[in-house]
Each structure stands twice: as C-alpha cells, then as structure tokens.
Amino acid sequence: xxxxxxxxxxxxxxxxxxxxxxxxxxxxxxxxxxxxxxxxxxxxxxxxxxxxxxxxxxxxxxxxxxxxxxxxxxxxxxxxxxxxxxxxxxxxxxxxxxxxxxxxxxxxxxxxxxxxxxxxxxxxxxxxxxxxxxxxxxxxxxxxxxxxxxxxxxxxxxxxxxxxxxxxxxxxxxxxxxxxxxxxxxxxxxxxxxxxxxxxxxxxxxxxxxxxxxxxxxxxxxxxxxxxxxxxxxxxxxxxxxxxxx
Amino acid sequence: xxxxxxxxxxxxxxxxxxxxxxxxxxxxxxxxxxxxxxxxxxxxxxxxxxxxxxxxxxxxxxxxxxxxxxxxxxxxxxxxxxxxxxxxxxxxxxxxxxxxxxxxxxxxxxxxxxxxxxxxxxxxxxxxxxxxxxxxxxxxxxxxxxxxxxxxxxxxxxxxxxxxxxxxxxxxxxxxxxxxxxxxxxxxxxxxxxxxxxxxxxxxxxxxxxxxxxxxxxxxxxxxxxxxxxxxxxxxxxxxxxxxxxxxxxxxxxxxxxxxxxxxxxxxxxxxxxxxxxxxxxxxxxxxxxxxxxxxxxxxxxxxxxxxxxxxxxxxxxxxxxxxxxxxxxxxxxxxxxxxxxx
Numbered sequence: 001x002x003x004x005x006x007x008x009x010x011x012x013x014x015x016x017x018x019x020x021x022x023x024x025x026x027x028x029x030x031x032x033x034x035x036x037x038x039x040x041x042x043x044x045x046x047x048x049x050x051x052x053x054x055x056x057x058x059x060x061x062x063x064x065x066x067x068x069x070x071x072x073x074x075x076x077x078x079x080x081x082x083x084x085x086x087x088x089x090x091x092x093x094x095x096x097x098x099x100x101x102x103x104x105x106x107x108x109x110x111x112x113x114x115x116x117x118x119x120x121x122x123x124x125x126x127x128x129x130x131x132x133x134x135x136x137x138x139x140x141x142x143x144x145x146x147x148x149x150x151x152x153x154x155x156x157x158x159x160x161x162x163x164x165x166x167x168x169x170x171x172x173x174x175x176x177x178x179x180x181x182x183x184x185x186x187x188x189x190x191x192x193x194x195x196x197x198x199x200x201x202x203x204x205x206x207x208x209x210x211x212x213x214x215x216x217x218x219x220x221x222x223x224x225x226x227x228x229x230x231x232x233x234x235x236x237x238x239x240x241x242x243x244x245x246x
Numbered sequence: 247x248x249x250x251x252x253x254x255x256x257x258x259x260x261x262x263x264x265x266x267x268x269x270x271x272x273x274x275x276x277x278x279x280x281x282x283x284x285x286x287x288x289x290x291x292x293x294x295x296x297x298x299x300x301x302x303x304x305x306x307x308x309x310x311x312x313x314x315x316x317x318x319x320x321x322x323x324x325x326x327x328x329x330x331x332x333x334x335x336x337x338x339x340x341x342x343x344x345x346x347x348x349x350x351x352x353x354x355x356x357x358x359x360x361x362x363x364x365x366x367x368x369x370x371x372x373x374x375x376x377x378x379x380x381x382x383x384x385x386x387x388x389x390x391x392x393x394x395x396x397x398x399x400x401x402x403x404x405x406x407x408x409x410x411x412x413x414x415x416x417x418x419x420x421x422x423x424x425x426x427x428x429x430x431x432x433x434x435x436x437x438x439x440x441x442x443x444x445x446x447x448x449x450x451x452x453x454x455x456x457x458x459x460x461x462x463x464x465x466x467x468x469x470x471x472x473x474x475x476x477x478x479x480x481x482x483x484x485x486x487x488x489x490x491x492x493x494x495x496x497x498x499x500x501x502x503x504x505x506x507x508x509x510x511x512x513x514x515x516x517x518x519x520x521x522x523x524x525x526x527x528x529x530x531x532x533x534x535x536x537x538x539x540x541x542x543x544x545x546x547x548x549x550x551x552x553x554x555x556x557x558x559x560x561x562x563x564x565x566x567x568x569x570x571x572x573x574x575x576x577x578x579x580x581x582x583x584x585x586x587x588x589x
Contacts, residue, residue, distance in 0.1 A: 050450055074453035086448035088441050090508070099441045102434070103453040147452065 001026045001186055002047070002155055007056035007066070009039075009046050016042045018210040019056065024155065024188050029181045031189040031197040033221075034207035040190040041083050043207070044157045047188075048080040049073040060155070075103050079153030081144045083160050089133025093124055093143060096132050100147030110150075117146040138169035145176065149185075156180070158189045162196070174200060198222065266417050270410060283526075284409040288481060290521040291416035292474050297501045297513040298427040299470020304499065305507035306436060307463040308443030309358050313370030314498045316377035317468055319490035321347045321475020326396045326485060327387050336399050336480065344472030351468025355461035374495055378487050393486030396479045412481040419477060423470060428510045430466065439463055440508065493548065500555045506565025515566040520551065 002024040009017040016039050024030045032040050045051045047058060049070035058066040065073050074080075088096050097117055101110045118125035121142050127135060132143060141161055148156060158177065162170040170193065178200050181187050191197035198204055204221050206214040214224055269287070273280040296318060304310050325343040328334045334342065357369050381388050388394055399406045399415060406412050430436050438459050441449040450456055479485050497520065505516020524547055528535075532546055562569055 048451055050447060069455065070450045071453050071455045074451070080451040082445075082447050082451055086445040086451075088444035088448060090444050091437070091440055095437055095440075098434075099437055099449070099452050099454075102438065102441075144448075151453070 001028075001061060002188070003059045004043075004047070005057050005059075007043075007046060007053045007058060009042055009051055009053045011042075011051075016210055017046065017053070020207070020210070020212055021056075022205050022212060022215070024186060026186055027184065028202045029177075029187045029189065029200060031191055031201040031204045032207055033191065033194050033197065033204055036192075037209075038207045039210040040207055041159055042210075044080060044159050044188070044190060047073075048078055048157055050080075071103070074151060077151070077154035078157065079148035079151055079155070080157045081148045081159060081161065084163060087132045087140050087144050087147065089131070091132055092129050093132050093135070094128045096143055096147055097150055100150030103151060113150050113152070117149065120149075121146060137165050138172065141165060141169075141173060142176070145173075145180075149180075153185065155186045155188065158187060158191075160190055160192060162191065162193050170196070263421060266421065267414065270413050281409055284413050286521065286525040288409055288412050288416050289525065290518050291413075291420040292478050292481070293498070293501065293521055294420045294514050294517045295423040295477070296471045296474035297498055297505075297517045298423050298510050299467040299474075300498055301502050301505075301507065301510060301513040302427055302430060302436075302439065302470075303463050303467035305502055305509070305513070306431060306439040306443065307460065308362075309460065309463060310363065310367040310499070311354075311370045311467070312367045312492070312495045312499065313354065313372075313374040313377075314467075314471055315490040315492065315494035316370075316374040317347050317351060317471030318475045318478060318494070319377055319381060319485075319487070320350055321472035322396075322479035322485045322490075323381060323388055323394070323475075324472070325476040326394055326479045329480070330397050331387060336397075337401055340473070340476055343476045344469040347472025347475065348465045348468040351464040351466075351471070352461055354468075355464035358460050358464060359457050371492060371495070374490075374492050378490065381487050391487055393484055393488075396483050396485060398483070399477075399480040406481070409481075416477055416481065419473065423473065424510060424514060427470070431510055435459070435462065443508075497551065500551050503555055504558050504565055506567035506569075509565075509567045512565045512567030515570070519566060520554075523550070523554075 004023070005021050006019045007017055007021070008015065008019055020039070020043060022030075022032075022043075032043060034040050042051065046053050046066075049065070049068055049072075053066050056066065057064060060073075060076060060078065063076065065076065065078075088099060091099065094114070097114050098110065101113055104110045104113070118128075123139065124143060124146070127139070132140065135143070145156075145158070145161065161173050161177065165173065174196050177187065177189065181200070189197060189201065198218050198221060201218060203217055204215065205212050206221070206226075214221065214226065216224070270280070270284055273283050277283070296314060300311060300314050321343050324346050325336075325339045328339045328343060329336055354370060354373055358366055361369060382390050399412075401415070406415050431439075438449065438454045441452065441454060442456060442459060446456060478489075482489075501516040501520045502513050503516070504519060505514065506512030528547055528550065535546055535550075558565060564571075
C-alpha cells in the first residue's frame with residue numbers, strides 16, 4: 001500500500017533521513033521505533049507532504065506521491081495526526097472536526113461523518129461547543145485522531161499518540177488504536193512506548209539517526225538483543241564506579 | 247466565548263441598524279455641533295471597514311500587518327486617479343479600486359508564505375514606507391507630497407456633499423463590511439484562517455493549502471482596506487501622504503487588539519472606542535492631561551493609546567468584546583453568579 005524507497009530528507013543542510021526504505025501493507029499496523037531525534041516524525045511528515053524529500057520515492061497504492069502538495073496527499077486518503085496532538089486550540093470541538101473534513105465538499109456527508117465521530121467517542125458530543133484547548137490531554141488526543149478520521153483515511157499516520165498522557169489514558173488510546181486497526185484502517189504508528197507499540201503492531205521498524213537499523217515482526221524484534229537492550233530497558237547494568245574508570 | 251456560534255440572538259440587529267440610521271437626526275436635535283460628531287462617526291465608519299478586514303488577516307489568520315495605512319492610501323489614490331483623471335464613474339470605482347488594492351495585498355502575501363510574526367510586521371511596515379515614497383514619486387498623477395483634491399462621491403446622479411450625506415453612505419458600507427466579514431469568519435474560509443493561526447502544520451495535515459489561504463487572507467483584507475480608501479478619498483475631498491502615516495497602521499492594530507482579536511464585533515467596538523477617544527475625549531481633556539502630567543505639547547494620543555493597549559494586553563487580552571461577553575454571562579446568572587468579578 002505504502003512504499004518508501006531510499007528516502008532522504010533535509011532540514012536546511014542537515015540530513016534527517018539517510019535513505020529510509022519501508023513498506024506498509026494493506027490492513028497492517030506498522031510501527032516505527034527509535035530514540036529521540038532518530039527521524040521518526042520526519043518520516044511521517046515526509047509521507048504526508050509537510051516536508052519534501054530530496055531523494056527517493058514514495059508510492060501510495062501504486063501512485064507516486066513524493067513532492068506532491070499535502071492537500072493532494074490528504075485527498076488520496078492519508079490522514080496524519082501530528083505530534084503533540086496539534087489540535088486547533090482556539091476552535092471549538094465541532095470546528096476542529098469540520099477542519100478535519102476540510103476537503104469534503106458535500107455538507108451532508110461532512111455532518112454525517114461528524115455524527116459518526118461523536119458515536120466513536122461520545123464525551124466529545126457534550127463538548128461540541130467547547131474551545132478545544134480547554135479539554136484534557138487525553139480528550140485532545142482523541143479529538144486529534146477523530147479529526148484525522150473525518151476523511152476516512154485508507155492510511156492513518158499516528159505520531160506519538162501517548163506523548164504526555166497519564167498511564168490510564170495511554171491504555172485507552174492504545175485500545176482505540178487497536179479498535180481502529182481491527183475495523184480495517186491501515187496504521188503507521190510512531191511511538192516511544194516500545195512495549196505497547198510492539199504488542200499491537202504486526203510489523204516494526206527500528207530507526208537510528210535517520211537509518212533503518214532493524215525490521216521484523218513482534219516476535220522477531222523482541223528476540224533481537226539490541227532492541228531489548230536499547231528500547232526495552234533490559235540492558236546490562238554497570239556499577240557506577242566502573243563508569244568513571246571506563 | 248467566541249462570537250461565532252449559530253445560536254446567537256439576532257433580533258437586535260435590525261433594531262441596531264435602524265438606530266444607526268436614526269442617529270444623525272437624534273444628534274441634530276440634541277446639539278448644534280452635530281456636524282462635528284457626524285464627521286467623527288464617518289471617520290469611525292471608514293476605519294471600521296478597514297479594521298474588520300484587518301481582523302480577518304491579523305485576528306483570524308494571525309498574520310500581523312503594520313502596513314494597512316498603505317492599503318488605505320493605495321485605495322484612496324487609485325480611486326482619486328480613476329475617477330478624476332481617467333473619468334470612471336464613482337460607482338464603478340467602488341468595485342474596481344478595492345480589487346486593485348486586493349491585488350496589492352496578494353503581492354504582499356508572498357513574503358507571508360515564508361515569514362510570520364514580528365518579521366512579517368516589519369516587512370509590511372516596510373511596504374508602508376515604500377508606498378509612501380512611490381506616491382510622492384508618481385508626481386504626474388498624485389501631485390506628490392502636496393496632496394490631491396478629490397471629487398465628491400456621486401451615486402446614480404446624487405452627489406454626497408456634506409458630512410450628513412456621507413454618514414448614510416459610509417454607514418451603509420460599514421454595515422455591509424461587518425456583515426460580509428462575519429459571513430467570511432463563520433464560513434469554511436474563516437475556519438481555515440483560524441486553523442492556520444492555531445497550528446500551521448495541523449492545518450496543512452488537514453488539507454488546507456497554506457499558500458492559497460494566506461494569500462486569500464491578504465487579498466480579502468486588501469479589498470476591505472481598498473473600500474475604506476475609496477470612501478476616505480471621496481468623502482474627505484483631500485488626500486495627502488501625511489494622512490497615511492505609519493502611526494495610523496499601528497493605530498489600526500491597536501483598534502483590533504483593544505476590541506478583541508478574532509471577533510468582528512470586537513474590531514468594531516475597538517475602532518469606535520479609539521476613534522471617539524481620539525476625536526472627542528482627547529481634544530476636550532488635552533489641557534487637563536498636559537497639566538496633570540506636567541508636559542507641554544507632545545503627542546497625547548500616542549501616549550494614551552500606547553497605555554491603553556498595554557493595559558488591555560495585560561488585563562483584558564480578549565478585549566472589549568470579551569469584556570462584554572463576560573458581563574452578559576454575569577447578568578444572565580445575576581443572583582446566582584459565582585462570587586467573581588466580571589472584569
């Protein structure tokens with residue numbers, strides 16, 4: 001469904017992605033793991049057209065989308081939930097959802113989709129007229145996801161949905177993601193919460209400093225020593241005194 | 247707390263409009279100096295047309311413009327030249343000149359695609375200086391720094407000669423501007439504007455074409471400023487570059503901020519507040535203020551407006567309109583309100 005080949009993205013003169021190749025098949029939930037600054041967010045931004053890749057190709061359903069306007073990419077059916085739940089804080093909940101369906105021309109369809117979104121997460125219906133920025137972090141994240149779902153994306157890009165949320169909300173968010181996946185949405189998930197991300201993912205990629213280091217299914221990655229050491233906190237421990245002696 | 251909900255009470259709007267058209271008769275009955283009051287209200291009306299457009303740009307889209315006096319100037323001079331030198335009827339100039347100013351806005355929109363905030367403010371300010379220079383440079387048409395006399399507005403054979411006549415012309419267009427800008431603010435376009443202000447990335451990820459909508463914001467704002475310029479030129483009969491100072495641009499921003507950014511009624515309130523203060527309050531109180539502060543001469547207006555903006559930003563960031571909304575909630579709940587002060 002989505003295929004990246006040798007994608008290189010620059011921020012000014014700084015190379016953020018060093019030839020990333022990955023593939024998301026229809027119906028899969030694929031996750032990208034990696035430390036801060038590894039380029040996870042950049043991959044998503046490159047796919048959804050917020051930044052342009054310098055080299056490499058991106059194909060979505062057989063159509064080449066690298067270098068296209070984000071407007072067109074959204075219209076093709078790629079929904080993006082940006083990092084830090086970038087909702088529109090000064091708009092109401094309703095207006096946020098309407099913004100999600102910005103490319104939908106028919107008004108009836110737009111409102112129909114909005115009703116559906118409310119059915120998905122009924123608390124938001126009561127808060128229809130509330131300024132979105134005054135809601136709690138979890139509600140804002142839900143709103144951000146529902147906003148992306150307004151266009152019925154074929155592929156949903158989720159950027160660190162658990163960032164800055166309490167453990168209970170993290171669980172809720174992951175349940176929602178799982179439900180979405182089971183209802184047939186293909187998802188590309190970027191997450192720091194490696195354990196949880198891998199537990200719901202079909203396939204995972206491990207990214208370090210702009211390069212794909214490893215890839216594999218849940219079991220394969222769990223058995224990989226590097227992953228366990230670096231991301232699951234099962235590394236070897238060292239006495240503090242030894243640290244200084246080298 | 248934003249005035250953009252559908253469940254608003256609209257019944258008082260016709261009453262208000264009738265009130266606006268009855269006001270000159272009331273003033274005439276009350277005082278002998280009603281002509282001065284009408285002149286002040288005309289000024290306010292023209293500025294309202296401009297500031298609601300500026301609100302769409304700076305309040306809704308979040309693109310600061312410190313060059314709106316320049317848009318006003320282009321509108322004024324374009325219309326003056328078109329009507330008096332080219333010979334186009336005033337009615338057509340009412341449509342053509344704003345569009346031309348809109349195109350200028352479009353051009354200024356280009357740098358806005360890359361820069362925001364402070365730097366955009368400086369860029370638009372630079373635009374203001376350039377326009378002023380250009381007006382002086384095109385001496386054959388604009389009479390340079392000496393200023394230009396402009397003909398009376400004529401609509402379908404009727405000549406608007408006095409402030410009394412102009413009041414009806416200007417208030418009609420001011421009402422139109424408020425209605426249109428509110429429609430824009432509530433529409434899909436207005437939502438896109440606010441989305442851009444709140445988060446450019448999220449807006450883009452929702453499928454908003456940033457370039458298109460930022461340019462559109464400048465274009466629309468330019469049209470409003472152009473219309474204000476046309477009315478300004480023909481109702482004041484004389485325009486010169488001194489009228490379109492950089493200070494005026496800053497006053498426009500103050501009007502929007504004091505009224506409450508991103509609400510159209512706020513821009514209207516803020517404009518009325520500042521203009522009435524400028525033309526009615528300050529001349530009356532000038533001597534007293536000077537004595538009180540122990541200064542001679544000096545620009546009391548700048549001092550006062552600077553102070554007002556300062557106080558509003560700190561104590562009442564939602565502006566006059568926000569204050570009104572809070573007051574309304576307070577009275578609605580009256581005996582049962584929580585013990586909080588409403589201002």
